Amino acid sequence: MNEEIRALENEIYEMSKKLAALRKAAETEEVPDFTFQTLTGPVKLSSLFAGKDVLFVIHNMGQACRYCTLWADGLNAFLPHLEDRFSVVLLSKDSPEIQQRFAHSRGWRFRMASHAGSTYPADQTVTPGEPDMPGIVCFIREGSKILRKNSAEFGPGDQFCGIWPILSLAGLSDGDWIPQYSYWKRPTKEAMEDGGEGLP
Template sequence: MRYTDVNGKLADYRRQIAAIREQMRETLAGVEPQPVQDYEFTDTEGKLHLSDLFGEHEDLIVVHNMGVACSYCTLWADGYNGIHQHVVTRAGFAVSSPDRPSVQKRMADMRGWKFPMVSHQGSSFARDMGYVSDKGGWMPGLSVFRRDGDTILRVSDTGFSPGDDFCVLWHFFDMLPGGVGAWPGVTAAVPSCCSGG
């Protein structure tokens, strides 16, 4: 197929994706929010609550990160570092994992992460939000919360998987001949760390 023909077909696919995204936003606008408790977390300073993570905002994005054992979660988190300064102009943002705060800090220092991290170790947060598998393994994704007075509501969530929209690297690779190819550490199959195993 000629280059110009392929470009036209790909442009059409991108228009279809944009239309589907608009349908998703419209569907999400009609969702009845889910009240949640004010979960307790820990960070390097001590204990804090879900309500503390909002900061000055009414909305909050919390990433369900599987911790240092998952190379994909590290890849996703590397991406948050670049957009964090922009996200926090619109909503609160934090990354939650089962790792101890000291482990989170060591990882953040090593990777140069600037976003806040909290540990949900010892709480039912990840399980209640649906990010623990039937086998008891952690699962990656994010939940979005809204503050309504003293009530915290979950308004949306989604799981992560390799190749998704939450890591721009995949979309750069999609443009290359052969896609991801034999990029180190990546296979076509979903790794066990991202399957909740």
């Protein structure tokens, strides 16, 4: 194994522990009880805790973003583990109807809500000055108060999508690969076992 790579991996590991300690010690900030739209009507941020004390809100730019879809695809796999202890909700600007159709097409199991028309994206952005950026926010509840604990941006090469370090093992950077909604390629009629009759 390349010793320089190994040394840097150890350094990154130690830095990640320092980052975790800083996040644990981070001060909280009280936030309003925002209202969102769902298929069953308006819901409050407080209700999204669903009986839990910690709520993770995934900021998703909606069905028009391939990168946001990639992150949600990955987080969807962790959902049963997270929901054992925390509440998890995915927010986007898409209407609840569009959210539902897209979630079904991806096999997502998230509870979802739309922040369209709300000040939430601007007030609780993960990127200062950018109201509709992908990321995740951790809220905690103390009595009747909703407190923002931590947040992080999603972006190529980040800690929240495991595909980036895998690509780096092949010598690829995040600029060498772009996610797609589907990787299926239409076969030629000649390659079809049934002769391809009726293939559009």
